[in-house]
Amino acid sequence: MGAIWDLIIFKPVLNVLVVLCRVLFSNFGLTIIVLTIIIRGLMYPLTIRQLRSTKAMESLQPKLAELKKKYARDKQKLAKEQMHLYKESGVSPMGCLVPMLIQMPIWIALYQSIMMALAVAPEGLLNLSRYLYPWRVVYSMLPLGSKFLWLNLAAPDRFLLLPILVGVTMWVQQKMVMPANPDPKQKSTTGMMLWMMPILFTFLSLQFPSGLALYWVTSNVISIVIQYFVTGWGGLVKSTAGEPGGRDKAYKKRIAQVEVGPSEDADVGADIVEPSSTQGGLGYEKSGDKRQDRGGGYPASLRRIRRQSRRSKGHRAKRG
């Protein structure tokens, strides 16, 4: 398994890193930034899919919550209704997970390559040779220089600027991913995650070579930019709450579809499942026909839940 990992993922990333360093004037800091950008660029379609799926899932949460309430005592029925809802909305619950899983090995390889190429300890440099391609450019380049701006990339940043940047950029990115108006029940969890991850990575940046922190900062900044163009500032700015933000037309279309109901051409790349036209008697008319259903895109069963829910809420309110 380890040999396959090295052959297919780790060695290519490591050797490209070294060659790129040669092209970029032997500046390893610049190399880390550029390679991170390149890899994030190659992963862009997957990142976009993941973001759109995540947001689409998020927009379904009120409906899922209603289903949970309705079928609290019937788990089987709940699962069935949830699946109906996903299919009707064209959203796959795995839609946000699969792209992330595909990207993970690349991140790990990039991370390992940076650490290996820095050869922090003599053992690191000694081990490095076994992963190199027999290219003259690769052999003659090593060991790579570790100076970049004020940093020694093989040691933690003495001025603490980079660890702080890691924490701040990660917090911003996490905040943007968070829903503008999170479910109160999940608020404590999301709030904790919002702070814990930046603190954790800031702490790690204080301990680990700054080359790694540079990679984290670059990666976070790229995530922030992509996130902005897909979903806008998200939870970072309250004014965007409830509205599909960002400049990504496909995402806006996706959210609009989730809100008003799916059509046959609902797939915008974010979600894997094609909306079903026959499932559970919730069929739609042909594309282009004016839709008869005025239920806001909710299945009939769900509309009933919503009406009951509204009535019961009103009743309780009067009692209160």
Next chain:
Amino acid sequence: MWTKHNKVLLSKILLLLVMLLVVMSGLTTWGCVGGLRSVGWSGGVIADGTIFVGSLEGRLVAVSVADGTRQWSEPLTVSSSTGAFGCTAASMAVVIYGTPAVWGDLVYIGGYNSGKVYALDASSLQKRWVYPPEGNLQPIVGGPVVALGKVYFGCYDSDDKVGKVYALKADTGVKIWESSLGGGKIWSTPVIDGETVYISSFDKKLYALNAATGEKKWETAEAGGAIASAPAVYNSTVYFGSFDRYLYAVDAGDGSLKWRSEVEAGKWFWATPIIYNHTVYAPNLDGKIYVLDAESGRELIEAIDLGSPVSSAPVLVDGSIIVASEGGKIYAIKDNQKRELKDLATKISAPLCASNEVVYVHTQQPDTLYALNAQTGAELWHVSLSSE
């Protein structure tokens, strides 16, 4: 009273803390972040029936060559300044890569993470002096050597951004001179031949210095890659291998190139070559020993394949080249034929040393010193260098 909500919150916090611990331990172990942890690979030096070697605990260990009885120095430690929030231990063991050197009643050793050179009493293993007395130099990878009453060693100076060679008074540790070389790190041990100090650098050059004054005599033209290993001097010629996968021979008098090997090795030349009977035996990380004519650089026979990288410097014992592979096998090469002496089945990176037809091997996993008969490979004794 614990409400249900508080319990859930507490369990989530505990879960996150566990995650944090898992991530931290995962990142800090080698399986996740290779090469972050310095371990050390000190070789041994023999004087007056005792072999001195640096242990992985940061101690100088004196072992009797007769029966393997041991004596440990106090652990050499260094204050940790990299830890944040005071979470790292206040002091940690010094990591030792260089082979110790002996002169009179003193043993010298260089510290990697301490950036210091230590002189210890050979019999009591008590510290005599430390250089620099205050502060520290950059990590010292190569070992010290002693000649003409001076201790020589090299390391990198990050302030001046140059490699430097230092000469200290062997008995007091007072600096006599320091010489700035090119812009590369220096990981190799200096080699003294007559009045000249030879030292290689990551800046792809080999330097020759006046041993008395530190004045630079000459420097070679740039090789194709960095030079990590110490050179070997033989018949007024200096031999060294480079990361460009070639071996070089330069004139000891003026540094002019005599030859560059025709054959290009598979990987880096990491260990110092050995020259015997007008033949260069150069171990390589591709697992082969390259056998070249010392005069011309021509390959005499096809490289001898040991099947595992060779990072440990070989030794010459009674006409045989004794060499260890990283995989733990010890071979004897004689008349260009290899013969397996012993399989220790553990990683070997430390240089070998030999005396009276006995070869001494320091293995890292576990931290053990083996004494083997150089003819038969029979194990005479082995001792753990760990004090526990």
